[in-house]
Amino acid sequence: MTPEEVNAAVGQASTALSTMFPVLAQQHELAQHEIASAVESIEGCHQQHGGAERANRQERVAANFAAIDECEESLHNLGVEQQRACEDEDVTANCECTEARTAVTDHRALCAAETDRYGAVFCEMQLFCDLLHGCHAQRVSVYQDLMVDVEAAMTSRQQQYVTLQQTNCLMDLIRTAMSTGTPIDNNMLTSCSDGIDLTDLTLTFTDPPADPSDCHAEEDGDPQCDFDPSDLQPSAGSPDGCQCTQVQLQDVYSAGPVIRCDGCIDVHHTTDQNSCPSGWKIFSPASQGDWEVLHNVLGDHSHHIASPARTPGFTTNWPASPWLIVDVSKATGHNMIPRDQRPAMNSGNPAAAEWHTSDGSPFWLRDAQWGQPDGNYNENCFLDIFSVNAQSMGFDDHSCVPHSSSYLCQREDFYGQTADGCPRDNTNAQGIIVNRDGDEGSMAFGSDTSGEMISTAAHTDSSHMASVRCCSMDGSTCASNLEGGCHAGKTLVEAEAICAANDKRLCTEHEMADNVCCNTGCWFNHHAVWVTPSTLGSNPRADTKCMMNGDRLFRSPRRGSSSITRAACFAQCQAADGCNAYSWGQHGDGNVCMGCTSLDNAVHHNGFTAYDM
Numbered sequence: 001m002t003p004e005e006v007n008a009a010v011g012q013a014s015t016a017l018s019t020m021f022p023v024l025a026q027q028h029e030l031a032q033h034e035i036a037s038a039v040e041s042i043e044g045c046h047q048q049h050g051g052a053e054r055a056n057r058q059e060r061v062a063a064n065f066a067a068i069d070e071c072e073e074s075l076h077n078l079g080v081e082q083q084r085a086c087e088d089e090d091v092t093a094n095c096e097c098t099e100a101r102t103a104v105t106d107h108r109a110l111c112a113a114e115t116d117r118y119g120a121v122f123c124e125m126q127l128f129c130d131l132l133h134g135c136h137a138q139r140v141s142v143y144q145d146l147m148v149d150v151e152a153a154m155t156s157r158q159q160q161y162v163t164l165q166q167t168n169c170l171m172d173l174i175r176t177a178m179s180t181g182t183p184i185d186n187n188m189l190t191s192c193s194d195g196i197d198l199t200d201l202t203l204t205f206t207d208p209p210a211d212p213s214d215c216h217a218e219e220d221g222d223p224q225c226d227f228d229p230s231d232l233q234p235s236a237g238s239p240d241g242c243q244c245t246q247v248q249l250q251d252v253y254s255a256g257p258v259i260r261c262d263g264c265i266d267v268h269h270t271t272d273q274n275s276c277p278s279g280w281k282i283f284s285p286a287s288q289g290d291w292e293v294l295h296n297v298l299g300d301h302s303h304h305i306a307s308p309a310r311t312p313g314f315t316t317n318w319p320a321s322p323w324l325i326v327d328v329s330k331a332t333g334h335n336m337i338p339r340d341q342r343p344a345m346n347s348g349n350p351a352a353a354e355w356h357t358s359d360g361s362p363f364w365l366r367d368a369q370w371g372q373p374d375g376n377y378n379e380n381c382f383l384d385i386f387s388v389n390a391q392s393m394g395f396d397d398h399s400c401v402p403h404s405s406s407y408l409c410q411r412e413d414f415y416g417q418t419a420d421g422c423p424r425d426n427t428n429a430q431g432i433i434v435n436r437d438g439d440e441g442s443m444a445f446g447s448d449t450s451g452e453m454i455s456t457a458a459h460t461d462s463s464h465m466a467s468v469r470c471c472s473m474d475g476s477t478c479a480s481n482l483e484g485g486c487h488a489g490k491t492l493v494e495a496e497a498i499c500a501a502n503d504k505r506l507c508t509e510h511e512m513a514d515n516v517c518c519n520t521g522c523w524f525n526h527h528a529v530w531v532t533p534s535t536l537g538s539n540p541r542a543d544t545k546c547m548m549n550g551d552r553l554f555r556s557p558r559r560g561s562s563s564i565t566r567a568a569c570f571a572q573c574q575a576a577d578g579c580n581a582y583s584w585g586q587h588g589d590g591n592v593c594m595g596c597t598s599l600d601n602a603v604h605h606n607g608f609t610a611y612d613m
Contacts, residue, residue: 486522546596561590569593
């Protein structure tokens with residue numbers, strides 16, 4: 001090989017080596033960006049759950065705690081005033097005493113409300129603090145693992161860079177030696193390793209944000225915020241192998257904790273019994289943010305609109321077996337709906353008012369009209385969620401095809417329950433008429449002899465009002481004319497405080513169904529009255545009874561009607577083999593009880609309500 005050929009070959013090698021320098025620079029820039037992103041991710045935890053957000057919640061807790069102290073001090077002063085006003089006086093003739101007692105009752109209700117509010121903001125603060133610590137720890141761990149990797153990669157790049165610089169230096173010496181015909185000086189060879197600057201390939205390691213301050217240490221008297229293990233117990237009747245576990249959320253879901261139940265009761269209708277634990281229901285996100293919170297931990301879910309089986313290789317982390325179902329339904333089926341009449345599916349849209357959740361809580365699927373629901377829907381069936389993307393949710397009404405034996409559950413949005421003040425006598429010949437549901441704004445004097453029974457109802461709004469009747473502690477007696485007189489248009493908190501001030505308690509649904517409060521005063525026989533829910537079945541279906549086609553086990557009485565109460569009907573079904581549900585309601589001059597093996601073929605019948613056992 002001639003000197004010219006050697007020089008040409010060395011030149012080609014130098015050109016090839018020079019292309020590697022930009023690659024190393026790009027790798028360095030990418031690694032520096034990864035470090036910055038990891039630090040920003042940790043800072044994101046503090047921005048979302050710490051900083052001003054955390055301080056705001058701490059201030060709210062402190063303010064609510066102070067409000068309780070102030071309220072209790074005022075209550076004490078009012079109690080002293082009541083004792084003075086009522087001392088050595090004929091209570092029935094002492095207006096000042098009556099007013100003092102009313103003031104104490106009303107203020108006790110206010111303090112109870114303040115205590116409830118404090119518990120809510122306290123637990124919200126604790127949740128945000130736990131989320132901050134969990135988020136910080138997880139992302140710092142990711143940062144630390146990344147630092148190990150990028151530092152090792154940096155060292156490797158620097159070694160490659162040194163090797164390339166040395167090689168270029170040696171090739172320059174070779175070209176000079178070949179062109180001059182002189183040997184390479186040893187000192188020149190050694191100098192090829194001297195003074196190589198690695199500054200441009202040295203990463204800057206930014207310190208992550210410091211660990212957040214500790215959460216509030218548990219103290220006696222703190223509100224109870226821990227997740228109750230009993231919340232993971234599947235409902236009665238769930239199959240062997242059904243298991244409910246908590247979903248570890250990384251942000252706040254509006255209804256609180258979320259659990260998933262897998263391998264459980266297969267449900268097709270929102271009225272079917274499911275395996276969600278007592279006090280829980282199949283999930284129904286209330287906002288776009290709720291869907292994002294779930295998506296952040298469960299990931300993508302997307303399959304063919306017709307069926308998951310139509311999507312090759314479809315997998316999901318969501319509890320869908322086989323469909324992902326959500327608690328949004330309507331009580332009637334419908335035919336095809338013109339595209340321009342298909343409502344935007346959220347509970348804030350009046351056009352979607354027929355659609356609801358099982359507990360009346362809000363729901364959100366989309367803000368604007370879309371291709372669904374298109375109308376091929378059967379009553380009380382689940383919607384199928386075939387694509388989870390908070391920006392563009394995919395769902396289908398899909399007849400009654402969607403069903404699943406696995407589902408997410410959230411706590412029922414339950415505030416209180418009302419029942420008829422006297423199921424035996426549903427007339428109000430005279431006295432206070434409060435729109436029959438206890439709405440204070442409609443209070444008037446008059447009469448109502450309609451005889452229409454007021455249905456037992458659950459309420460989610462803490463401002464809902466009803467009338468007050470109180471039972472003795474042993475449940476044997478009931479009173480309506482209490483301290484302060486007759487109490488209509490009261491919230492649940494106020495009702496509980498009124499009963500407590502009279503050394504009584506709210507009656508249970510069971511006791512009210514047994515007519516213990518009938519004719520006890522205030523003309524409340526025909527009012528919705530606050531009650532404590534009892535265990536007289538679940539999943540009530542209004543205007544429903546089982547048919548005489550093998551589904552009905554018995555009818556009591558066999559002909560006509562009787563004074564049988566709902567509690568007695570429940571007891572009869574409980575004692576009968578194969579009785580899985582019952583229907584109870586008014587017929588003629590009395591009531592009728594029907595024991596049912598199933599409600600799958602139930603029919604509409606005004607005045608009857610069906611319950612699962």
